Amino acid sequence: MQYAVLGTGVVGRTIAAKLASVGHEVAIGTRDPQATLARSEADAMGTPPFAHWHQDHPEVRLETFADATASADAVVNATSGAAALDVLARAGAENLDGKLLLDIANPLDFSQGMPPSLNPVNTDSLGEQIQRAFPGVKVVKTLNTMNSAVMVDPARVAGEHHVFVSGDDADAKKAATELLVSFGWPAAAVLDLGDITTARGTEMLLPIWLRLWGALGHADFNFHIQGARAAS
């Protein structure tokens, strides 16, 4: 499969490298590939420049959002949530139509300082916003409830733990589940919450995730729904 990963940050890089390692062709999408490659300083979060990472991952192409998406069979939204709709518009509705879109982002608003707020919240979610804005794409919200290192290496967290999927298209959720299994997730760890409105629930996990990160002092943890097995 050909994947487009939208976003050049740690999450995008981590997912892109994993997709390539399990045998997919991967292009990372960015606004301006030359500008992305030209950066030589770490960003405000201390993330090393993209070009450094790219030297170790030459198998991953770097292209514009539109070029990466046009050639892809499936797309991963790994942008910061606030940028997602703008980035997807640049990727192009015509390039997204009919494809699986894994939305792994969270709509965190850092503008008021830490801890961030969620926007939208309660009666809407980023996953729903994307599905409404691009009705031809098949949005599956998943992986947004954990650190990116855990997304691609679930065994970092010992014991059973869950990854949620939310979406309106059953086949798209099946394809997303197969991808998760190829990442190392046991099929039984994939918990289907229902339609895309259930993304409200997983996005609203972020505030306690951030507090747990603070309380535990590390990010190698994940949510396990104890008792889920009793489901009919």
Next chain:
Amino acid sequence: MQYAVLGTGVVGRTIAAKLASVGHEVAIGTRDPQATLARSEADAMGTPPFAHWHQDHPEVRLETFADATASADAVVNATSGAAALDVLARAGAENLDGKLLLDIANPLDFSQGMPPSLNPVNTDSLGEQIQRAFPGVKVVKTLNTMNSAVMVDPARVAGEHHVFVSGDDADAKKAATELLVSFGWPAAAVLDLGDITTARGTEMLLPIWLRLWGALGHADFNFHIQGARAAS
């Protein structure tokens, strides 16, 4: 210890019965005890009238909010979240001062239909609102992330799972933890998230709790933070 449980619904009844069963004196607080006892019909949620329950639990007193709170050493807020501040005002700041207040409620707003919204959300929580409104009380937010049957009988959910505590007073959190242990919670299952602002995180778990309830078809589940043990 003498406990006041504010709220006559399923949660209040369940907690009151458990407190009595582990040896505490318990008074349930209500606005008008005579009116509460006079009701003979199930409510809109199908909950049987209080008087029926009370026949099986004569050891639990029914008093006004103020009377129940005045004689109590510790108080449990088991109201619907929207009513909490009004109920606590009726209980009386002078009756709450210096006492442990276990806030097990969630600020769910059902006015716009199902699923309910949270209000406040993001930058505030019911736990914080109570602590601000009654600065003399020692609020510990806990037990609000699960069904009431699980609160008082954690073994209903097989395997390890967590109960969170949030609060500004270390001694109050210690007392809350001891109470949880007396309910059957292993001490290692009590996860201290930090100060009362961390209640935002646990209250914002409710949307996914509601979706899980729908997806699983039962309420005998709970959150387990896999990897929490690695905490320093």
